[in-house]
Amino acid sequence: MGILISAHKLEKAFASRTLFSGLTFAIENGDRIGLIGPNGAGKSTMLRMLVGQQKIDGGDLSVSRGTRIALLEQSPTFEEGVTVYDAILAATDDPYDYDNMMIVDELLSKLDLNRDEV
Incomplete structure (x- = not known):
């Protein structure tokens, strides 16, 4: 199975609040994933980073060519x-x-x- 999305040592912070630092993961073809955590943990921010709506502060994020990522907002209008x-x-x-x-x-x-x- 090929890797669709890979992240290496991602960093994201807002002002003095660090959401994550050193975050590394890979999502392979056929994987089923879920993001679980308390409010404010960075789940939505991570998804926005994956679709390019939010900039990463550090690290590398790679999406394989041909991979399509869609995001449905929590409160769509x-x-x-x-x-x-x-x-x-x-x-x-x-x-x-x-x-x-x-x-x-x-x-x-x-x-x-x-x-x-x-």
Whole structure:
């Protein structure tokens, strides 16, 4: 299995508060991960660093070519009247692709949601 994301000795701080220092990890193809920790531990900051929304203070972060990382904010905002179906589909690489539509339909079914719910 190939490494999709690797981090070596990452550092991140805000003012005098260090979130992490010397953080090293790798995520390989097929891995399933979860970020667990108390509020303020740096979970969201780490995810924002992975998608390029937040700069790292030190260390190396590498994402393999062709790897796509998506981030759903904790408190997303949507335009008024947008359905759950449309909001999820808009986050795909091609919202008009039939396979994507079927995947979203299946997901909504598992969540017992209707395609037209706002």
